[in-house]
Amino acid sequence: MSRYRNYRKGAGAFILHILLMLLAAIFVFPVFWAFVSSLKTLGEIFIYPPKIFPEDPHWENYKTVLTGSIPFPRFMLNSLIVALGRTAGVVITSALAAYAFARLRFRGREGLFLIYVGTLVIPFQVTMIPVFVIVRNLHWVDTYLALIVPGMFSAFGTFLLRQFFLTLPRDLEEAAIIDGCSFFRIFWQIILPLSKPALASLSIFTFVGTWNEFLWPLIIINETKMKTVTLGLSIFQGLYFTEWHLVMAATIIAISVPLLLYVFLQKYFVKGIALTGLKA
Amino acid sequence: MGKLGKRETLWAWIFLLPNLIGFLVFVGIPIVAALALSLCRWDLMTPPKFIGFGNFLRLLQESLFRRVVWNTFIFTVGTVVPSLVAGLGLAMLLNRRFRGTHVYRACFYLPQILPMVAAGLIFQFLYMSDFGFINFVLSKLRLPQPNWLNDVSTAMLAIIIMSIWKSTGFNMVVYLAGLNGIPDTLYEAAQIDGAGAWQAFRFITLPLLSPTTFFALAISLIGSFQVFDQIYVMTRGGPADATRTLVYYIYETGFQYFRMGKAAAAAWILFLIVFVATILQFRYQGAWVHYEQV
Numbered sequence A: 001m002s003r004y005r006n007y008r009k010g011a012g013a014f015i016l017h018i019l020l021m022l023l024a025a026i027f028v029f030p031v032f033w034a035f036v037s038s039l040k041t042l043g044e045i046f047i048y049p050p051k052i053f054p055e056d057p058h059w060e061n062y063k064t065v066l067t068g069s070i071p072f073p074r075f076m077l078n079s080l081i082v083a084l085g086r087t088a089g090v091v092i093t094s095a096l097a098a099y100a101f102a103r104l105r106f107r108g109r110e111g112l113f114l115i116y117v118g119t120l121v122i123p124f125q126v127t128m129i130p131v132f133v134i135v136r137n138l139h140w141v142d143t144y145l146a147l148i149v150p151g152m153f154s155a156f157g158t159f160l161l162r163q164f165f166l167t168l169p170r171d172l173e174e175a176a177i178i179d180g181c182s183f184f185r186i187f188w189q190i191i192l193p194l195s196k197p198a199l200a201s202l203s204i205f206t207f208v209g210t211w212n213e214f215l216w217p218l219i220i221i222n223e224t225k226m227k228t229v230t231l232g233l234s235i236f237q238g239l240y241f242t243e244w245h246l247v248m249a250a251t252i253i254a255i256s257v258p259l260l261l262y263v264f265l266q267k268y269f270v271k272g273i274a275l276t277g278l279k280a
Numbered sequence B: 001m002g003k004l005g006k007r008e009t010l011w012a013w014i015f016l017l018p019n020l021i022g023f024l025v026f027v028g029i030p031i032v033a034a035l036a037l038s039l040c041r042w043d044l045m046t047p048p049k050f051i052g053f054g055n056f057l058r059l060l061q062e063s064l065f066r067r068v069v070w071n072t073f074i075f076t077v078g079t080v081v082p083s084l085v086a087g088l089g090l091a092m093l094l095n096r097r098f099r100g101t102h103v104y105r106a107c108f109y110l111p112q113i114l115p116m117v118a119a120g121l122i123f124q125f126l127y128m129s130d131f132g133f134i135n136f137v138l139s140k141l142r143l144p145q146p147n148w149l150n151d152v153s154t155a156m157l158a159i160i161i162m163s164i165w166k167s168t169g170f171n172m173v174v175y176l177a178g179l180n181g182i183p184d185t186l187y188e189a190a191q192i193d194g195a196g197a198w199q200a201f202r203f204i205t206l207p208l209l210s211p212t213t214f215f216a217l218a219i220s221l222i223g224s225f226q227v228f229d230q231i232y233v234m235t236r237g238g239p240a241d242a243t244r245t246l247v248y249y250i251y252e253t254g255f256q257y258f259r260m261g262k263a264a265a266a267a268w269i270l271f272l273i274v275f276v277a278t279i280l281q282f283r284y285q286g287a288w289v290h291y292e293q294v
Helices: A003-008 A010-037 A061-068 A072-103 A108-121 A124-137 A146-150 A156-167 A171-178 A183-194 A198-213 A215-220 A229-239 A244-264 A266-276 B003-037 B052-061 B063-094 B101-113 B116-126 B132-140 B155-180 B185-193 B195-226 B231-232 B248-254 B261-289
Strands: none
Touching: A003 B063, A003 B248, A010 A108, A010 A146, A010 A244, A010 B063, A010 B101, A010 B116, A010 B155, A061 A072, A061 A183, A061 A244, A061 B195, A072 A108, A072 A198, A072 A244, A108 A156, A108 A244, A108 A266, A108 B261, A124 B003, A124 B231, A124 B248, A146 A215, A146 B003, A146 B116, A156 A171, A156 A198, A156 B003, A156 B248, A171 A183, A171 B155, A171 B231, A183 B003, A198 A229, A198 A244, A198 A266, A198 B063, A215 A229, A229 A244, A229 B116, A244 A266, A244 B116, A266 B101, B003 B101, B003 B261, B052 B063, B052 B261, B063 B101, B063 B155, B063 B195, B063 B248, B063 B261, B101 B155, B116 B132, B116 B231, B155 B231, B195 B261, B231 B248, B248 B261
C-alpha cells in the first residue's frame, strides 16, 4: 500500500476519481445508449441533435420484439438449453480428466497432457469444417446436440482444473487412500468440494462463452426455431435494420443474461482469468 | 508395477475416457481430416479430389487472399497494442485501495462479457453517419465526421476502435493480477534510493510485469487473428474488402461458395500465422521477459 501514499489524499485523489469516472463513463456509455434508445420511438432515434432520454419510455418496444414474427423467446430458450448443456458437459468431462492428470500416475501421462495443451494453439476454424462434416453425418444439423456436444470436450477446461487440483494439499487424500477409499470417492468427496471456486469459474466462463458464441451456430443451424440468441439477433438486424429502437431492444434482451450473471457473480468472472495462465 | 499401480492406471483411464473419446472425435480426428481436406478439392456434393498443394498455391497467388491476410494483420496490430497499453494504464490507476475501485473495475470489464454480435450492433448504431452519437460528439468538437463503416478508409478503424473497447477490460484484469504479485518492498527500496514515480515504473513495474505482458499478448494475438463476429455483423467484409479478414474469408469460401478444401487450406494458413507468432514470442521472450527467481 505504501507505494501510492502520495495519491490517496487531497487534490491527487480528486483528480484520479474524476479521471476514472470519465473513463468508466466512456466504457459503459455504449450499453447505456443502447438501453435508452431501446425505449425511444423511431422518430426519437432520428432527432438531431439527439436527446438522451425518451419523452416517455416505450417499454412496448420489448413486447414488439418478443411477440414479433421472429421468435425471440424461443431463441432465448435455445441459448439457455445449449449453454446449460454445454456447461454441464465441459465441467464434468474436464474435472474427471483433470483429476487423472493431476493425481493419478499412469504411463504416458505427461505426453498426453502435452497433446491436450498443444491443441489449444489450433484455432477452431481449422477443425470447424471436419466437425461440420461429422455433425452432418450424425444427422445432428438443426438439433441441440449439434450445438452442445462438439464443444463439450475442452482442453482449456481440463488444463484449468488440473492447474487448480495441483494446488490442493494432498494430506486428506493420502489418509483416505490408507483407509482404502476408491479413487472415485476421493475425487467426489475430497477434490470436488475443495474446488468449488474453480468449478464455478469454469462454469460461468463456459456458460457465457456458449451464450455469446456465433460462428458455430451460424454454420450448423438453418431452421429458425433452432437458432440461438446471437444468431437470432443477426437475422433480426437483417429484417429490421432501419428500426433501430427495436434492434436495440433485441440487443438488450440478448445481453440481459450475461449481464445479470455478471452483476451477481462478478468475482467468478475475474477469478477465472487469474486461474488460467498467470500461475501456470 | 504393483497391484495399487495397476489399479491406479485403470482408474486413470476411466477418468480420462469421457473426455478422451469426445476429444478424439471432435478435435483429434478433425485435425487430421483438416490436413487431408486441405489437399483436396471438395464441394460437399461430389467426392473429394486430391490436388496436392493446389489450394495453398492458389491462395498464395490470389490477390484477395493476400489482402485478407494484410487486413487481419492490420486489425491485430491495431487492436492488440492499444488494448494492452490501455489495460496496463487502467490497472495502474486501479491498483490501490480506495472507495469505488470495484465499481470502476466492473465498468471497464463490462464490454468483455457481452456477445460480440450485440456489441457490434450497438457500435453500428453509434457509428451511423447522420444520426449516430459518435458523429454528433465529433460535430460538437468541430472535428470531421466520417461515414465510418461505409467508407473504405475508416471502416477498419471503426472495427478496431470497437474491438479495443471490448478487449481492454480483459487486459486490465490480467495486469491487476500481475501488479498484485510485485512486492511493496521493491518500491520502498527504490524510494529510499531516490527513484521517482516514472523510474519506479520503468525499472520495477514494467520488467516485473513482463511475464504478464507475455501472457496477455499471447492470448490477445490468438484471439485477434480469429476476428469474425463483429465483421459479420457490422460490415460483412466491406466496403470493397476493406474489412474482409482471414476467418471471414474462410467462412465465405467454405460455407457460401462450398470450397471446403480451399477453406481448410486457408484455415491452416491461419494456424501457421498464429503458430509462428507464438513461437516467435517464446523465442524472443528471453530478450524482454523477466522471470523472477523466487
